[in-house]
Amino acid sequence: MKISTPGRICLFGEHQDYLGLPTIAAAISRRISIEGTYRNDTQIIIHLPDLNAKESFFLSETLPYSKGRDYFRSTINVLKRRGFVFSRGLECKVHGNIPINSGTSSSSALIVSWANFLTRHADNPTEVSPKELGEIANAAEVLEFGEPGGMMDHYSTAIGNVIYLESTPKIYVEGLQPQLGTFVLGDSQQPKDTLGILARCRFGMEAIIQKVTEYDPTFSIFTTPYAQAAHYSSLLNNDELGLLKANLEDRDILRTGKELLIQSQLAANGDFDKEFGQLLYRHFENLRDHKRTSTEKINRMIDASMKAGALGGKINGSGGGGCMFMYAPDHAEAVAEAITREGGIPYIITVDEGSRVEAYREA
Template sequence: MKISTPGRICLFGEHQDYLGLPVVAAAISRRISIEGGKSSDDMVRLHLPDLNEEEAFLMEEPLPYVKERDYFRSTINVLRRRGFVFGQGFEVNIHGNIPINSGTSSSSALIVTWANFLTQLADNPKELSSKELGEIANEAEVLEFGEPGGMMDHYSTAIGNVIYLESVPKIHVEGLQPKLGAFVLGDSLQPKDTLGILARCRYGMEAIITKVKQVDPTFSIFSTPLAQADDYKAHLSLDELGLLKANLEDRDILIEGKQLMLASQNGTAPHFDQQFGQLLYRHFANLRDHKRTSTDKINRMVEASMNAGALGGKINGSGGG
């Protein structure tokens, strides 16, 4: 059996899903595939020739974790808790061309692929929906290890195409079919700083929301107008005020972007590419200037792309590299 899953890029809502705000993400034409079947014993043998690595382990229950982010084992544990039974091991080959640690959800695509493979070859097989696979992948990658990420990566890779995703008050996914052109994905080759960036963008923003609600209990990250942010000047530092405004504006940019994509589906957005590019760049400016997820090199890459004729551009992923 062979299963494959695409990576993804985030179009709008970068660093907002873990605040409960919606995101718009798109699958890309790079994938991870798993090919193989059941083994004759209770060993799991994983061949990763792209990385010159191999891994093997017994199908104990539960499987103990032997390293950070032990996703192959965590996925099996999550599936077992959901009632899946595995009486044998597996032998598989894993290939992929999604850049690793580059903000394109290679790990989420891997887990979605692995979960899809396992559920179809379990002793009690079941073909799950894309949404169910996304939920399982989120549990195996984020919840199982107490990671701080959101749900965008798992749902966008599992479902594919372009999606609008809300996670509050409950999961809501809409498929979008905008007439998108080509995207150029550039790799800065700089290691990213996910946890350092999250300390500012997530925990820093959560602290700002708490501070603002102490003086204005009616404040809502979902509905308070951007113009109202200046009402809190006396209670926030300039840095905090900038981060608050950036999140409120990015929320509004996403709404505008979604409306624009819906218009393109209906043929009522004659200048779609230019408007879409401008929204991407406005989102990037907030990520660069206030959320500080970009780097000097990535800034130069975006500006060089714009000077060469790109209609828009932004940093993709958690940032810091």
């Protein structure tokens, strides 16, 4: 059996999910696949030719972890707690074309593929829903190792297409079906600075919220109007005030973006592509200027893309490097060339479906 799962881009809500705010993400046409079958013993062997590596271990009642982020073992342990039984070994090969360590959820796509593969190869095989696949993958990657992170990556790659995700006050996921054109993903080939970015965007913003709430108990990141941020100018320095305004505006940009995406499902809108691109770029400006997640190279890649005909775009993922993407329904090739000239690696992509069975063969 062969299972494949897409990577993802975050359209709206970047660096907001850990504040309890919603996100909108899209699965992309770059995927990771797992192909394999049963063995005649109890050994699990996973070939990783893209990384020139291999992992192997024997099944046991509870699999001990040999390292941090031991996701192949953790996924089996999570599934066992959910009632799945594994007594036969498996041998698999992993292959993918999602840029690695670049903010496009290659690791989450791998875990979703592995979870999908395992649920179909247990002694009691079950086809679980895409939402449950996302929950299983999140438990295996985030909860099992106490790592920071939301569920956007796992839900987006498991469910596919475009999703709207709320995490507060409870998990709510809504599938969207907008008629989106072509994107161009650009890998800057710069390593991400996840910890440095989080120190500012998450912990810095949490400190600002605490300071503002102590001063004004009615303040809420969910409901306080953007214009009210000016009331806190005497409390915050310019840098803090800019970060607060950026988060309030990005919250509102997402709400506008969701309405726009839903409207595109219901009726033709000749200005949709332009309006959608403008919202992406407004989000990017806040990420660049106030959350400071971008880099000079990525800024140049985005500027060159806009001059080549892109309608908008933004840095993707945690930032400090990694990937950006541009919405270019009419000029994808020109935008790809512009990204190449700035030293990036471009990939022309479209929105894609979620984790799926690519091929099936009886054991």
